[in-house]
Amino acid sequence: MVDMDFDLFVKRMKAKTDIDLSQYKEAQMKRRLTTLRQKNGFHTFASYFDAIELDSKLLNEFLDRMTINVSEFWRNPGRWEAMEKKFIPEMLKSGGRIKIWSAACSTGEEPYTLAMIAAEMGAQDRTAILATDLDAIVLQKASQGVYHERSVRDVPRSYLQKYFSKQDQDHYVINSQLNKSIVFKQQNLLHDSFDSGFDIIVCRNVMIYFTEEAKHLLYQKFANALRPGGLLFVGSTEQIFTPSQYDFESAETFFYRKRS
Ligand SMILES: C[S@@+](CC[C@H](N)C(=O)[O-])C[C@H]1O[C@@H](n2cnc3c(N)ncnc32)[C@H](O)[C@@H]1O
Structure with a gap:
């Protein structure tokens, strides 16, 4: 109607x-x-x-x-383990810089998770992370990097000790060193043009809100923004049913690789 x-x-x-x-x-x-x-x-x-x-x-x-701005550090830990143990080391192997885009990053948990993984591998200086969202308010929070105790409960203990400091009774703040590899920028995925040459694009838990048509165009734009061999990491309800139509192949559950 x-x-x-x-x-x-x-x-x-x-x-x-x-x-x-x-x-x-x-x-x-x-x-x-x-x-x-x-x-x-x-x-x-x-x-x-x-x-x-x-x-x-x-x-x-x-x-x-x-x-809807809900986010978490290490959301779906098994998938982040694949990122940490398999894909980031693979991207770093070439010895050059890696370029990552955390799209629809909300309050910053995903880009900081990526930055911590890179730092842990001693590769912070070789990692550039673009973190974008439609919402200017969440981006401001993201760049401040202050989180309630509740939000950091899934951060592995060793990372919490190394990359956060206690700000007060209930809050932790991300070490400013980590911010250096991240650029926060406002961007509308459905409207704006994208940068290109990314090794990894992380875009999770926003495509579920889009129509099929909007999703289709977005997958195409993501494929164009990745370098051949680059990876798209999606949310756990966001599988792409026919990845080949975007020149993707499945690399792991919820990871798609652009064909070389
Ligand atoms: C549920 S959060 C997902 C956060 C994070 N990616 C995660 O999975 O934990 C969805 C985010 O998508 C953003 N968003 C919604 N529509 C958008 C659009 N058209 N372009 C860019 N970001 C958008 C919202 O502002 C929100 O921060």
Whole structure:
């Protein structure tokens, strides 16, 4: 059923923010935004949008809710073990620099996990990590590198001791040395152009929110951004069903390699 009120909201939001909600799965997105609209006391998306135009707090709340920022260090540890034991050593073997992109990095747990792995191998100086997200607020948090005790519970003990310091009773801060290999940048995966020549792209737990069509274009853009032999690491519900159509082959569960 066509919902003109919601469709118009999507169009006006695109014009205002460049965020194209029509490329996210509709039922999910609509449910989340309807709850938010109702919580703020608006009966239609039209009146909600008018209010957003006048109130940056409402806009920030909308951006915050539509993006879902949950992240973790070492999320799915078995897969990170493959990254640590197999793929990063393989990339470093050539002796040159490696170029990694952590896309949709949220509050920075993934790029810092990558930076710790590289540092542990004595390869921090040879590793450049680009970390991007749509949401400027999470990127700011990421670059500060301050985490609640709860968030660091999956960080292996030896890494916690080496790469974090206790900031206060409940918080840890990442050692500033690690930040040096990471560049944080705001970027919309559905809209912006990508850099190229990456050895590894990590993009997890955001594609689940996108429509099939948006995902298809994104896989193609990722394939173009990787060097031949480079790897794409996806989330645990984000398998690519026919990787060959993007010139990928499966390298390990949730890792795809661009054919050489
Ligand atoms: C659930 S978090 C995933 C964080 C991390 N990759 C992980 O797996 O732990 C999803 C992230 O995707 C970001 N995001 C949503 N839409 C995006 C888009 N179009 N372009 C870039 N990032 C986007 C959100 O801001 C959010 O930080």
